[in-house]
Amino acid sequence: MTLKVQLEKIVGPQNVFDDQATLVKYSKDQSFVSPAKPDFVIFPQSTEEIQEITRLANQTKTPLIPFSSGLNFYGATIPSNSGIIINLSKMDKILSIDEENWFVVVEPGVTYEQLQDELNKNKLRAMIPLGVSPKRTVLSSTLERDPALAAASFEYGNDLMLDTEIILPEGDLFRTGLWASGGRPGSHMGPVRALLYRFFTAAQGTFGIMTKMALQVEYLPELREIFFIPFSSLTDSLEAIKQIQRKEIGLECFLLNRFNLASLFCKDWNIPQEFPTRNVPSEHFKELIDVLPPWVLIICLTGSPRFPEEKISYEKDALMNISSKLNINVFSTIPPLENADEYFSGLLIRPWDILKKFCFKGSVHSLSFKSPLKRVPEFESIIHKASEEHNYSIRHIGGYLLPIERGRAVHLEFDFHCDISNPEEVKQVRDLYFSCSEELIKMGAFFDRPYGDWAEMMYKRTGTYTKKLKELKDEIDPHHIMNPGKLCF
């Protein structure tokens, strides 16, 4: 029996594809990762089917690549060694919303937009990262440690994952959290090793296929007040971030540079449906980038279920105290724009408009890494210097800084843009991207999600850690069928 027939037997002939058009479609994304075609694309619809597929793949030594929305922009689902793409998008049920205890259980195909639409009915919100597509799946985004926009809050913006259900590489069903004891979900803490789930994060599916996840959701505040603090440079903003965060003011708090702000407010651009997309020339974007401040700190004070005005009031007083001490101006909009607070009020709950920046050139290549707050200027200057050396305009770099856990660390994203139909531009940006990555990593920027070429750059600098990861891989996935060619495997 051929592999195709065996797959058809498991998931049904209508869910197995091997036509060239489909295979080409799954062979690439908008990243610089080299394209590679899979042998099959299949759409399982149950945990049991995935178990069967996994057992079959072990028998035939066929690579398996878990795939949900295809909206990871870093090449994580490109099949390095061919094999079978397991598209999980048909497993798209929100299995439960626990209104009393504020958590949900989702299948791997559930998207952020779908989840937030449902949560709205219960006055709850998903904690969504900035820059994900509305079609990005909640499970894979959480699993890949995309940082939520509220990551500044220790309590509400980090470690959102609770219970998980995983099919291990040899086909065994495994659960973490309370689920491990066989009953109801609701906590990452269960009978066995409370943080076991963390081993499966940022793994790009190399240690199994997650088929269910319970994750925390939060109260959807009815009342919010958003403030903006412009800065002439990233360095100038750091003391304000530190002081605001040490006083635990606000839920969301982050910085955007004028490129990103101009993209958000550009009237000519919409969120693309596909990535890469076609570029859309815009005079409005050019006008905006000329008038907007270089960097703007956005801070959102949120009301709680009881006496929301009073909660916002004491936080606002504290914010004004800091601004007065530091002699900085706090605005209720971004000068010279009007009503930016209204716009951001919607954006913070559904933060995908930033994807409009794909319209600038068609493809976006983001350097996404972590740093201590104090080293941010150093890393920014590396990027600026490299951009100058590669004749790339600094004005065309998107910038995003997200404090994590009250400023203990920051998540940084600097992105470069190019038109993929222009080979010269692609080469220029590709060279810049890799040269920046190398220099940043050499100087201590921490790429904790080592996609594509970053993997080698990072893992060659970790001795025992890499060795142990490889030994664990040999033991847990003895035939190396799970997404081979990724990370250090």
Add this chain to the structure above:
Amino acid sequence: MEAKKKVEPQYLPPEVYLSLEDIVGKEYITQERAILETYSKFSIDITGYLKKHAKDPSNIPACVVLPSTTEEVQAIVRLANKHKIPFVPFTNGQLGIANYPTKPVPTIFIHFSRMNKILEINTKTMAAKIQPYVDYGQLQADAMKVGLWNGGTPLSTSLCKISSQTALAGLYQTSMKYGTLGKNIISLKMVLPDGEILKTGSSSVDSVDDFWEYAPGPDIYGLFRGCAGTLGIITELTTKLHPWAGEKELPEPPAGRPSIRTYREDKYDHAPPPKLHRLYWVEYNDIDSEIKALREVAHSGIGIGLNAAGIYNTYYCSTTQEQTIKRTKENFFPPYNFYVICTGITSHKQLDYADKVINKIIKETGGTLLSKDHKPEVLKVLATWNLDCIRHVCGYRMSRYSYLDTWFLSGVPAVGKDAQEIWSEAINTIGETYITDRGGVDTTPFLYASDPCGRNFFTEADVYPNPIDPKSLQQAQQLMMFSIGKTIGKKIGPGITAFGASFEPLTSFFPEMGPNVHLFMRKLRKVFDPNGVCSPGRQIFTKEELQAVPPPVIEAINQLRQMNGLDPIDVSKSQ
């Protein structure tokens, strides 16, 4: 008359002992029985006591070594591997189950009392790098001086070593805001069971600052949390710190934190809360109303801690055992009560806001605030918590008589009611070993909000058997086992945490967990401890160790399984 049985001590081969002397120096190793007893003492472990009664020599290590550096630990571990001699890392023995040798062969105890320094407090990344013998109180005292703190101290007191708790426990009075210790670790430096050194977090990468808790890609730290010292030895760790609103120093007796005697003085035992902190004690008529109120407080966004201490207030807040018994019999404390800890990190106005919210919730849920107008005499006694909610000391009073075994559950707030039902059935079937065993049966179970928004609560039932009576100890074990079996059999959902099902022989005998968690954990042991020398058999048996479990133990566990509707386990066929 039969001669009294003597425990035959076990010794290391002389050449191994001499090599250990070379590593740490002659003054930092011993095989003298009296010293071994002191350094390997385990205070709250039933199995250990039963071993003592049975004169089981596996209860006593062959020697204790006191290394002072990571390199010395590494050399000890490599030597142990070379000779296939088991070793057990040991701090202060707060958690008995983690400490005693688990194989009846000569075992090395590695005691960390010389590695007790705070290496760095980094105010920029809000982090502290410490050695394994640093305790919570020690770290807090230093961190508070620079306006930071570690987010809490555990129920088992601020004397616990953070490194040990990283491997196993770490639930705080303030976990509603700060989570458990597991969420507060930035990095570990470990000597693995084979002697290799592994760093987790961002420090796993050469030349990167130690500031971020995830290493590149899959997070190996996730495998270590809860491993109870079976996957390696922590020789340095970096823990998160958080903004602290209180004063730079808390009242502390000159004798230091261990001194229970001096803590009886009012200036320590009934001190006011720290600056910009307030405690609210609330009473309810029934458990359902209390659980509803707990959920509302957890969702309200106020407070840093939310806990119901149940009957255990009779220990925490009583300075003598007589007082504990009297207050237990008289139901001195309201049967359904909890407290909320509030702070003004943002400003003093934050406290005023919290005050308004808590009073509204009390009104909505039918509770009564303890105050000068309502049970002031109770409120006065509860003032012990004013400091203890931040730096816990009075938990020691639980071991005053004999606090010997514990059963943990966690889950959404309703876990409190589940726990009460299961524990009541256990006590009614098997009987209590002591009057205070009834905590969680007649009153609120001990119920702690253990993560933000109160999605997860932790509940505990403790048993106080007579340590000199083996029958009483066995009865306590039966109570625990009955409850664990009941929970797994009923699949009610709450998880049995550290002391429960993730320790052998339960891991292998309850494959329903995970499912087949024992197979996964066996793979981890194979990778990290190929020679099976690091606290062997404590958390997961090899197939061979499983086959060697004595038949009476297998029979007892299988009876428990059958009692709860589960098929017996055939060890010979077990994978």
